[in-house]
Amino acid sequence: MDINYRKTAxxxxxxxxxxxxxxxxxxxxxxxxGVFDSEAQLLEANQAMxxxxxxxxxxxxxxxxxxxxxxxxxxxxxxxxxxxxxLMTIGNYSDIxxxxxxxxxxxxxxxxxxxxxxxxxxxxxxxxxxxxxxEVNNLQRQLIKEKKNLQATLAELKETQQMLIHSEKMNAxxxxxxxxxxxxxxxxxxxxxxxxxxxxxxxxxFDTIKQIERxxxxxxxxxxxxxxxxxxxxxDLEYLKEDLTDLTKESKVGVERVRTIVxxxxxxxxxxxxxxxxxxxxxxxxxxxxxxKAEISKKSIDFKFVSPDHLLVNCFPGQLNQAxxxxxxxxxxxxxxSGQVIVTVSVEKNTVIIEIKDNGDGIPDExxxxxxxxxxxxKPVGSGTGxxxxxxxxxxxxxxxxxxxxxxxxxxxTKMKLLIPKKI
Numbered sequence: 001m002d003i004n005y006r007k008t009a010x011x012x013x014x015x016x017x018x019x020x021x022x023x024x025x026x027x028x029x030x031x032x033x034g035v036f037d038s039e040a041q042l043l044e045a046n047q048a049m050x051x052x053x054x055x056x057x058x059x060x061x062x063x064x065x066x067x068x069x070x071x072x073x074x075x076x077x078x079x080x081x082x083x084x085x086x087l088m089t090i091g092n093y094s095d096i097x098x099x100x101x102x103x104x105x106x107x108x109x110x111x112x113x114x115x116x117x118x119x120x121x122x123x124x125x126x127x128x129x130x131x132x133x134x135e136v137n138n139l140q141r142q143l144i145k146e147k148k149n150l151q152a153t154l155a156e157l158k159e160t161q162q163m164l165i166h167s168e169k170m171n172a173x174x175x176x177x178x179x180x181x182x183x184x185x186x187x188x189x190x191x192x193x194x195x196x197x198x199x200x201x202x203x204x205x206f207d208t209i210k211q212i213e214r215x216x217x218x219x220x221x222x223x224x225x226x227x228x229x230x231x232x233x234x235x236d237l238e239y240l241k242e243d244l245t246d247l248t249k250e251s252k253v254g255v256e257r258v259r260t261i262v263x264x265x266x267x268x269x270x271x272x273x274x275x276x277x278x279x280x281x282x283x284x285x286x287x288x289x290x291x292x293k294a295e296i297s298k299k300s301i302d303f304k305f306v307s308p309d310h311l312l313v314n315c316f317p318g319q320l321n322q323a324x325x326x327x328x329x330x331x332x333x334x335x336x337x338s339g340q341v342i343v344t345v346s347v348e349k350n351t352v353i354i355e356i357k358d359n360g361d362g363i364p365d366e367x368x369x370x371x372x373x374x375x376x377x378x379k380p381v382g383s384g385t386g387x388x389x390x391x392x393x394x395x396x397x398x399x400x401x402x403x404x405x406x407x408x409x410x411x412x413x414t415k416m417k418l419l420i421p422k423k424i
Contacts, residue, residue: 032100032115040071049113052090052098065090067097068234074104074111081105087227088115099231132205136244139198143251146191150258153184184262192255199248206241276424281311281320281352282345288321289343292332300338307345313352314423316399323395326388327356327416334360334414347422354418363408372404392418400424 032048042053050056053065067089074083084104091097102115157180209232216228232238289305296303331341335358344355363371370376374390396402402420 030116032113034113036071036111036113038075038109038111040066043110049115052100052115054091067091071111074106078106081107083111087230088113089231090115099227132201132208136198136201136205139194139201143191143194143198146187146194147251150184150187150191153187154258157184181262184258188255188259188262192252192259195248195252195255199245202241202244202248206237209237275316276314277317278312278314279317281313281315282307282309284317284321285324285343285345285354288325288328291325292328295329295332296341299332299335301332301335302338302340304340304342305344306342308347311345311347311352313420315420316395319395319399320420323392323418324354324356326392327418330388331356331358331360331414331416334358336360350422352420352422354420355415356418357413357415359413362410362412362414363406364410368406368408371406396420 030048032046032052034045034049034053035043037043042055045053045055069084069088077083082103083106084102086102087099088102088104089097089099100115102113105112105114213228213232216224219225285305285307289303328341328343335341340359342355342357344353344357346353346355367376372389372393374387376390393404396404396418400420401424402418405417405419406414407416408414
């Protein structure tokens with residue numbers, strides 16, 4: 001469109017809005033013009049403005065289409081005719097939006113938006129970014145929905161746990177817990193998979209934005225460069241990137257926590273899944289100790305492991321490792337900083353004895369008979385499932401045909417022996 005024609009059109013804006021809209025109705029989409037009342041109701045518009053507002057010229061039903069600045073900003077100064085001159089974002093947050101160079105005029109209670117679009121060639125980039133943002137939004141909504149479903153399922157599980165505490169039928173409880181664990185595995189896997197996808201898409205979106213920014217820099221067009229910089233600052237993209245990353249990490253930690261609970265439940269009710277093998281028990285215990293090495297160092301615990309160099313036993317290695325780990329974690333948690341934990345392995349005839357001793361506060365007599373009950377815990381809510389020692393009991397007693405001996409004195413410490421046959 002000719003520059004002189006555009007200047008002439010701008011000069012006529014204040015005096016004759018209606019005639020100008022009619023004149024521009026069949027012109028190029030390079031000029032968009034629309035008149036609104038103070039309630040943001042669209043009164044008149046040419047075809048280009050209707051396109052941006054996603055409405056029909058015959059119906060004039062605009063949506064909340066002014067993203068930046070918002071429409072209310074045009075109503076603050078009644079004494080000025082030109083109330084805005086600069087880059088404007090028109091569209092909506094969930095679909096397509098456009099960045100245009102616009103002037104906004106006010107006459108009494110009428111607002112006219114006059115936008116030039118041919119100077120800013122960002123339509124295709126905006127569409128791509130909007131599509132990517134839509135994908136992220138969809139994933140976030142789906143994730144929120146799945147998290148709500150998971151929370152509801154966990155609430156049901158908690159009620160089931162309370163019922164099981166009062167049940168003495170271990171086999172029936174095992175079957176029920178196995179069913180719950182199986183039902184939880186599917187939504188957990190779904191949420192976990194979505195979290196990784198969300199993390200990937202988040203990175204791709206911001207990589208795309210960086211590429212667009214780099215391409216604009218390469219053009220050397222200072223107006224484009226400044227516009228892009230202002231757009232990024234106004235939308236606080238750096239904060240959004242950091243916050244999305246943190247939210248995803250926190251969600252993954254939460255899902256991992258639930259997954260751990262489900263895995264404990266599965267081990268509790270399905271102890272016959274692993275194969276019986278001959279393994280070096282000492283090597284297995286060393287691997288188990290390495291898992292809690294960070295916690296040992298954190299509390300400056302005087303830790304000792306006394307054992308033969310090697311000891312071959314027939315066992316279910318994965319399950320036995322879990323049993324030892326459960327007792328070891330309890331011992332580490334029982335001692336104060338600079339406390340002492342000693343793990344000793346010995347053999348008497350055909351029996352292997354794994355002794356874990358600590359100098360913590362000990363176990364009160366009134367709860368000694370309950371510590372192997374499922375879901376029994378003295379830890380604060382959220383700090384333990386109450387399944388650790390009950391799983392250990394079933395692994396040693398039922399799976400390995402062994403026994404557990406407990407010797408604990410209040411304020412002096414606890415000694416727990418896991419006894420299993422060398423050959424099952």
